[in-house]
Amino acid sequence: MPSNGLKSRSMKLLLVQPRQLGTIFENMMQFQSGNQLVADAFSEMAQNIVYPIAITPLDEFENTFERFLTPFQTEVTNILELISGQKIMGKKIHEIEGNEFEKFIGQFQSMVERDSHTEPMLRNVFDFVVALNEYVKVLITNSENKPDILDDVLAYKIDVNDLQKYVLGSLMAYFCFLILLAVSRGVYALPSQPNNLDVLLPMVLSIGKRYNDLLLSYMKAIDALCNRQRINQIKPLIHTNPKIAGIVGRALISELPEDYKVKNRDRFIAIDYGGNIMVEADTLEELDAELDQKNVRIDCYIDRLGHNYITRLDS
Amino acid sequence: MPTKTLPYHGHSTLNLDIVINDIQKRISNVLIDTGFIHSIFGLKLPIEYSRYAKSLKTGPIKMVDGKSVDVQWIKAFIRGVQDYILVNQIPISIIFMTGNPIIGINFLKRYKICFDGPNNQTVLELDT
Secondary structure, three states, X not given: OOOOOHHHHHHHHHHOOHHHHHHHHHHHHXXXXXXXXXXXXXXXXXXXXXXXXXXXXXXXXXXXHHHHHHHHHHHHHHHHHHHHOOEEOOEEHHHOOHHHHHHHHHHHHHHHHHOOOOOHXXXXXXXXXXXXXXXXXXXXXXXXXXXXHHHHHHHOOOOHHHHHHHHHHHHHHHHHHHHHHHHHOOOOOOOOOOOOHHHXXXXXXXXXXXXXXXXXXXXXXHHHHHOHHHHHHHHHHHHHOHHHHHHHHHHHHHOOOHHHHHHOOOOEEEEEOOOOEEEEEOOHHHHHHHHHHOOOOOOEEEEEOOOOOOEEOOO | OOEEEEEOOOOOEEEEEEEXXXXXXXXXXXXXXXXOOOOOEEEEEOHXXXXXXXXXXXXXEEOOOOOEEEEXXXXXXXXXXXXXXXXXXXXXXXXXXXXXXXXXXXXXXXXXXXXXXXXXXXXXXXXX
16 A cells, blocks of 8 residues: 555645635645545546536436545545654554644644635635644544444444545545545646536535545544533534434433333333433333423433334335 | 415415514425324424424434434424414424425324315415
8 A cells, every 4th residue: 555645735725815715725736746546536536426417407417416426435534544654744543642733733723823814715625623622633533452432333333334424425525525626726627527517516526525524524423422521512403404413312212221121122211312211101102202201401312222223104 | 264275286385473482483495295294293394494493302213214213302383384373382392304394294284285286276274
């Protein structure tokens, strides 16, 4: 596996002032030529993602984006492996203490905030770096002498495929964004130029932002499950994101005493996100009615013990 | 008795006035779906509407394609239909999912509804 400075270079790219965006893409292309694996990935993406973007109706594109991602799973996995082996500030990622990495991100953030000419897109790229940073932290913590967060992920039944998809989506959307931006600034040429770049750029950016949001939400949920005192901090996220509510809810259900779960198998229970059982019932209808009768005004998770779902929706 | 006549072209839609946690909202173009039958859920709304809810119930639900997905729902009230204010607000569980708004049998079964294909109209008799 080649391992020359992808991370350090990509970080360097993002540290450049907005007015130097042209330089960013020159660097990107230089880097591209220095690493066959990444060069191939960029080239494939340009051919197979950017063009479909150009010919797909806008309202359909977001839904079909994932279809375009699938063939690149291997490339992105390779890139992620490269990233985890690269040097930042003279150290390999796994040698960097968490607070150093935070400091690095903080420096970038303050630079973005200081610069009144900062373009919104750079803020989004920053969000991307933060999301990726969270992912990399999971990789780092997964090293031999540290707690295995990925085990926790699996223990809490977090869908690792979703996690991969969000990382993949974030990366690909931003790679596409960078390629398109480079094309629009004339520092990179595609074999045939898309003629609607003004439309494509914000669209790809919004897709990247969506994947970032999903990725960050997942990371916050994992973090809260590993550090329970932080569950309170993610309650707004639980309220607005059913996937996160499900992840946290299932984790809390899995931690109920085994004899309780055996004794109440097949029954329906509602718990709050502090892990307190609020209502138990033999049917979902009874449980739902009782919650309404009690006028419960907090979010709760409902589960049928020993089952994967509480009801079916056939329409 | 109040009667509402809606256009019918293979399907009909109506406007609903609902109350979610004391917040009133007008929902337009709610599809009448007699195939939406569930013991609890009566109205399906886009996820964006969940922001009006102060508290939500979440649980895993098995969908038609066999997948289990986490969805959120809340007890709310239907206050009016097509500018007619109902004599009594009707309690209904709203399930928040992607897609267009759909009203199902839980609400419709309270009234008389007639799909008149030849005349391209749907007649809804309320508060009968």
